[in-house]
Amino acid sequence: MSKETDTRKMQLLLQYAAKIAETRELDNLLAEIADMGRLLIGADRSTVWLLDEEKGILWTKVAHGVSRIEVPMDSGIVGESVKTKETIVSNDPYSLPFFNRDVDRSTGYTTKSLLTIPMFDEEGNVFGVFQCTNKITEDYKFTEEDVTLLHFITSYAEKTILAAQLAKEIEATQIEIIFLMSEIGESRSKETGNHVKRVAAVSERLAQLAGLSESDVSLLLHASPMHDIGKVAIPDSVLLKPGKLTDEEYATMKNHTAIGYHLLSSSKRPIIKAASIVTHEHHEKWNGSGYPRGIAGEDIHIFGRITAIADVFDALACARIYKPAWEKERVRKLFEEESGRHFDPELCKIFLEHFEEFYEIVDQYKDV
Ligand code: C2E
Ligand code: SIN
Ligand code: SIN
Ligand code: SIN
Ligand code: FE
Ligand code: FE
Numbered sequence: 001m002s003k004e005t006d007t008r009k010m011q012l013l014l015q016y017a018a019k020i021a022e023t024r025e026l027d028n029l030l031a032e033i034a035d036m037g038r039l040l041i042g043a044d045r046s047t048v049w050l051l052d053e054e055k056g057i058l059w060t061k062v063a064h065g066v067s068r069i070e071v072p073m074d075s076g077i078v079g080e081s082v083k084t085k086e087t088i089v090s091n092d093p094y095s096l097p098f099f100n101r102d103v104d105r106s107t108g109y110t111t112k113s114l115l116t117i118p119m120f121d122e123e124g125n126v127f128g129v130f131q132c133t134n135k136i137t138e139d140y141k142f143t144e145e146d147v148t149l150l151h152f153i154t155s156y157a158e159k160t161i162l163a164a165q166l167a168k169e170i171e172a173t174q175i176e177i178i179f180l181m182s183e184i185g186e187s188r189s190k191e192t193g194n195h196v197k198r199v200a201a202v203s204e205r206l207a208q209l210a211g212l213s214e215s216d217v218s219l220l221l222h223a224s225p226m227h228d229i230g231k232v233a234i235p236d237s238v239l240l241k242p243g244k245l246t247d248e249e250y251a252t253m254k255n256h257t258a259i260g261y262h263l264l265s266s267s268k269r270p271i272i273k274a275a276s277i278v279t280h281e282h283h284e285k286w287n288g289s290g291y292p293r294g295i296a297g298e299d300i301h302i303f304g305r306i307t308a309i310a311d312v313f314d315a316l317a318c319a320r321i322y323k324p325a326w327e328k329e330r331v332r333k334l335f336e337e338e339s340g341r342h343f344d345p346e347l348c349k350i351f352l353e354h355f356e357e358f359y360e361i362v363d364q365y366k367d368v
Contacts, residue, residue, distance in 0.1 A: 048130055115147065204221040216303075224275075
């Protein structure tokens with residue numbers, strides 16, 4: 001390999017490593033790793049196959065120029081590589097008895113050479129295969145150097161894919177635990193799980209309509225059910241009181257914001273961090289007359305301003321232990337009056353423009 005090629009490959013490698021480090025979606029990761037392999041090796045195509053043992057297949061979303069391919073896990077060169085756990089260099093694949101001609105038949109592509117490397121998890125089990133197709137040289141042959149280089153890329157791919165899968169699992173677990181915690185918190189105030197579902201769904205939709213990024217919308221969706229988690233520290237005599245609260249009881253009740261914040265604020269996890277903001281700020285008001293800090297306007301985090309609308313909407317549109325639900329028109333009127341006072345006027349405008357849609361969301365999760 002010439003010095004120039006070395007330098008170019010090094011550049012490519014660094015470029016992709018940087019891009020891959022920023023990528024979180026598994027599909028995009030696979031596409032970038034496949035691309036990196038193809039360019040570094042100088043192959044016409046590259047494919048990351050993943051093994052689905054339950055279904056007995058190998059499948060891919062990221063084959064170049066073709067949509068999802070699915071083959072039986074024991075078929076073809078890929079299947080052979082999974083079975084034997086060996087790297088297979090085939091510079092004349094049609095001569096191999098186990099070459100799967102169906103793939104070419106269905107893609108209309110002619111495979112002239114294949115470099116196939118199995119990918120292993122930490123326990124040494126094969127979970128997929130990295131494959132390059134048709135070396136772009138006159139003789140189409142993959143060399144020993146290609147094998148070495150693709151081994152290096154494959155071990156990088158293994159670690160990246162496993163890390164992404166683990167991150168996804170951890171996030172899913174977090175989301176589940178957070179939702180369960182919220183439900184447990186609400187069950188004490190005799191609310192069903194529907195209350196947290198409604199606040200979550202209303203917050204999510206309002207965040208979308210307000211133009212928040214997809215990742216912020218998702219953060220808020222998962223964080224907003226936690227807004228009242230601080231009520232775990234409020235005594236039953238206050239929390240479950242059927243009628244109006246005394247001033248003193250109301251002062252006790254107001255502590256649920258600061259309590260929730262202190263419970264959650266030490267976490268570095270994005271969803272918990274978002275939840276700590278929501279618990280802290282969902283009773284702040286646009287004009288500064290809210291609690292616990294009395295902050296105003298955009299000093300209140302957008303997550304807090306959105307959840308404030310979702311929370312009050314739910315408190316009015318649905319019955320509470322201390323009062324029945326309000327008529328729809330009365331609810332609308334309150335939001336019109338409180339725009340710019342309790343609520344962010346821009347959010348309030350969007351909310352009122354889609355008022356019927358929000359009622360439909362609430363009706364979906366109505367308590368019976
Ligand atoms: P919540 O029931 O989820 O109510 C959330 C917010 O909705 C309230 O925050 C308030 O801003 C609004 N809201 C609820 N009901 C009404 C209403 O009848 N009229 C108007 N204008 N707004 C209403 P707030 O006031 O800070 O209360 C926080 C939490 O304190 C409430 O959550 C509820 O759990 C409790 N709470 C408030 N007032 C009473 C009460 O009179 N009796 C009892 N038992 N609990 C109360
Ligand atoms: C691929 O090479 O990426 C897909 C299989 C083929 O078309 O031969
Ligand atoms: C095979 O692995 O036998 C065929 C896969 C391909 O053509 O890409
Ligand atoms: C809530 O509104 O968030 C809790 C339910 C209740 O106060 O009854
Ligand atoms: Fe609250
Ligand atoms: Fe609430």
